[in-house]
Amino acid sequence: MVYEKICEIIAEKMDIDASDILMESTFESLKIDSLDMVEIVMDIEEEFDISIEEAENLKTVADLVNFIEENK
Amino acid sequence: MSIDILGTGSYLPEKIMTNADFEKFLDTSDEWITTRTGIKQRHIADGMTNCEMSVIAANRALAEAGLTINDIGTIIAASVTNEMDVPSIASQVQRAMGASCAAFDVNAACTGFMYALKAAVGFVLQDNKPVLVIGTEVLSRFMDWTDRSTCILFADGTGAAVVGPGDSLKYLEVYAHPDTGHSLEIPGINNGLNEGVSKFSYVSMNGKEIYKFATRQVPLDVQKAMDALNLKPEDIDWIVPHQANVRILEIASKRLGIPLEKFYMNIADVGNTSAASVPIVMDEMNKKGLFKAGDTVVITAFGGGLTSACAVLTWK
Numbered sequence: 001m002v003y004e005k006i007c008e009i010i011a012e013k014m015d016i017d018a019s020d021i022l023m024e025s026t027f028e029s030l031k032i033d034s035l036d037m038v039e040i041v042m043d044i045e046e047e048f049d050i051s052i053e054e055a056e057n058l059k060t061v062a063d064l065v066n067f068i069e070e071n072k
Numbered sequence: 073m074s075i076d077i078l079g080t081g082s083y084l085p086e087k088i089m090t091n092a093d094f095e096k097f098l099d100t101s102d103e104w105i106t107t108r109t110g111i112k113q114r115h116i117a118d119g120m121t122n123c124e125m126s127v128i129a130a131n132r133a134l135a136e137a138g139l140t141i142n143d144i145g146t147i148i149a150a151s152v153t154n155e156m157d158v159p160s161i162a163s164q165v166q167r168a169m170g171a172s173c174a175a176f177d178v179n180a181a182c183t184g185f186m187y188a189l190k191a192a193v194g195f196v197l198q199d200n201k202p203v204l205v206i207g208t209e210v211l212s213r214f215m216d217w218t219d220r221s222t223c224i225l226f227a228d229g230t231g232a233a234v235v236g237p238g239d240s241l242k243y244l245e246v247y248a249h250p251d252t253g254h255s256l257e258i259p260g261i262n263n264g265l266n267e268g269v270s271k272f273s274y275v276s277m278n279g280k281e282i283y284k285f286a287t288r289q290v291p292l293d294v295q296k297a298m299d300a301l302n303l304k305p306e307d308i309d310w311i312v313p314h315q316a317n318v319r320i321l322e323i324a325s326k327r328l329g330i331p332l333e334k335f336y337m338n339i340a341d342v343g344n345t346s347a348a349s350v351p352i353v354m355d356e357m358n359k360k361g362l363f364k365a366g367d368t369v370v371i372t373a374f375g376g377g378l379t380s381a382c383a384v385l386t387w388k
Contacts, residue, residue, distance in 0.1 A: 033107070033108065034108075034280070035108055035283060035319050038280050038283050038284055038287075039287065039323065042284060042287070042288075
């Protein structure tokens with residue numbers, strides 16, 4: 001559920017197909033730069049009502065899913 | 073009763089620094105700077121003062137308005153980079169132009185020109201005289217040239233507008249939101265906080281926090297203005313935005329449903345000139361003849377403070 005929502009947010013923001021976003025995808029491989037990441041984190045914070053302080057430590061989609069699962 | 077814009081003027085110093093110039097002394101690249109900011113080059117004052125640049129911009133604005141400095145009731149300058157604490161830039165300009173009108177400065181960081189414009193409305197209406205509003209910055213003096221996250225962004229330049237009694241300005245709201253995270257600061261030279269320590273003061277910025285703030289605030293402020301005047305996206309002819317980052321404006325365009333082509337940008341050539349940004353853009357658009365009579369023009373700005381503002385005017 002968290003994973004699907006993240007894929008949806010990233011797909012919309014980066015204008016890519018959600019099915020191309022895998023658990024092991026790195027943000028770098030998805031061409032997500034630091035400013036894209038700020039926006040994606042903002043959308044995710046709103047969606048899951050959490051606060052992500054150290055977004056730069058998150059490198060992959062799985063990192064993000066795990067962070068949300070642990071903190072929501 | 074409100075105000076009309078009677079004339080605009082600007083001045084950009086001759087010396088130019090390109091992204092390639094930064095590659096020579098910083099671990100950065102034209103590609104990195106361009107994709108993350110939209111900036112390709114910026115103008116550097118190289119010894120020119122805010123006052124000197126302001127006099128040139130002011131004379132250009134006065135010429136378009138068909139007025140002289142003696143017709144002006146008040147000079148208001150917005151800046152964060154006055155070379156002196158006293159006198160104000162406006163007073164320096166007044167002295168340099170041989171005027172005897174009222175003069176004072178405003179500091180609301182990159183939103184400064186909008187705050188100055190709001191003050192100008194009061195002066196115009198109380199005195200029934202035109203006001204010279206200036207936005208001017210020599211930010212190159214406040215750059216840490218080893219900090220690649222800030223020194224590539226900010227630049228120098230001056231914009232000015234002469235405003236007088238009229239009815240063009242339909243809406244002008246200014247805001248301030250506490251900067252709890254100290255996201256954008258110029259701590260000040262010899263501010264007495266560090267006894268015995270004389271340290272030059274640089275711009276320090278948490279880019280991510282400012283990016284967050286701006287991408288939220290610009291759409292909120294513009295939407296509020298549209299709601300107040302019952303404007304739909306298609307009713308807006310131009311958005312005149314503070315030039316901080318192309319990506320911020322791309323997001324604002326998307327959120328507001330207003331096509332990006334309506335967001336005028338000169339950031340590629342000019343960089344972020346803080347309080348000078350909005351009047352420089354306005355003058356560039358005006359001189360290019362982009363504004364047609366009756367156009368609905370929305371001006372939006374944001375910056376340190378954290379401050380923000382939005383104005384709507386019908387071009388004459």
